[in-house]
Amino acid sequence: MMKWLFEPGLVASSPVAHAIFAGAAVALLSAVTGFFVLLRRQAFAGHALTDVATTGGAAASLWSLTPLLGFVVGAVTGASALSVAGDERVRERDVATGVILGIATGCSALFLYLTSTSTANTGVAQQVLFGSVFDVSTSTVALVVLISLALVTLTLAVARPLMVTSLVPAIAAARGERTRLLGWFFMLVMAATVALSALITGAVLSTALLVGPAASAQRLTARPPRAIALAALLGLFATTLGVILAYDSFYWRSSGTGLPVSFFIVIIIVAQYAVAGRMHRIRRSN
């Protein structure tokens, strides 16, 4: 049974260890960020940021730069554009988000086409869109862990004013909180989360890690600290199991090629969400 679950060499494999470490760091960051994304109703903005991160990753591939740099620059640029475009009314914000999303997707298509037709890197679309976590270097993993921990610390330091600002902005403004500054700060945290997550699940699917575990957790508990902790656990479970299954999948197929990590992570997240929803309904009916 264990042999079926864990193929030989799993624990000793350096790419697997890298992937698990990076996945854990990003799962923790996504849990904290995702909690506030749902509180602020910014899931759509989060999705748009993943598309802008894709554009950054595609541009980085075209110019032979580190994908992480492209993801970060793309997502932060997108976050700045979203902050400037409008954040007061949900409808205006959604329209601005939709426009930016469209521009970003168009540019991604162009960059990916140029890269695949003008360079030898034919697998670029797969890498950018769906991730390549087994190719992450030791230095990149260290960077991902450091950035994740720093952002988690910073976000938790402003968690209380951020909660009031997210739930009832008018109360926070009347109390003298810098609501606009907090909004910009959070948009940048969301951009960084999406960019780091793009390394694990790929740019297109990083919304799943951002929103999925947090959405499952909020169905299971009504307490903010527990919701964040539970989202972190669910995210950690999804990324770790996803990495293990992706590693194992090399041995499932005669072609000797594995299945993408992002596929497994997203399937696990969706399953968690379905189970959490079922448990929530059972609890409410009792």
Place this chain on the structure above:
Amino acid sequence: MSDTVTPVLELRHVTLTFGERRVLDDVSFELRPGEFTGLIGSNGVGKTTLLRVLLGLQRPSSGEVHYADPAQNGSIGYVPQRIVIDADVPVRARDFVALGLPLPRWWSQRARRAHRDLVTEYLEAVGAAPFADQRIGELSGGELQRVLIAHALISRPALLVLDEPLSNLDPHSVQEIVQLLRRVAKDRSIAVLITAHEMNALLPVMDRVIYLTQGRAASGTTDEVIRADVLSALYGHHVDVLRLHGRVLVVAEPSADTDQLPSHETLDLDA
């Protein structure tokens, strides 16, 4: 209430213009500790704008907003109009009230217990204890109002400002909230300012009224302000003030523009 009591807040000759439009015109009034003040006016006369001015969110074109304590304008308890919170937001009523307090020292069990007890005390004071552990997005309008009031009160403000807290509430909840605010004002010596487009629910409890129309305001006790001569001067044409079964009806002449009258008063007359 004695006139010698220092006001918590004073507005002196405040005027606010947006382009050519004069939204507030030479508005002056004061709010005193322990007093319940109603800011009455029909929809669109500038009540929310006036609140933004006194909360420090909108700078007046001229005039002055004077706080008894200069550091106070950042600590006014505020309950805004119309709040929509998703039902599955993982925040209980008691969590939201606790957000009005600084975090306790996490390593001190005593401090954490005192923090928890204080939250419970305020939830009980506003009658929110029975639904303290429910998600705030699942609360009814009246229940949410109580939680927002507890959140505002727990930071011990000298002034509690509520923007249209009675709209969308059933008559029973309106009475409960009004009595609660009256009790809060007296027991905790807090100045309470509440905006409403219908004054009758507030008549039994208002110490003072600010009647706002067309950007101009008259303030004083209800007997001083809700009079035909004062309101006629304010509206710029003749209005009558009728008192019927303890209710006040402000009635314009048929030829007058009744758009600026508080809607409920004219509706009452038709009935």
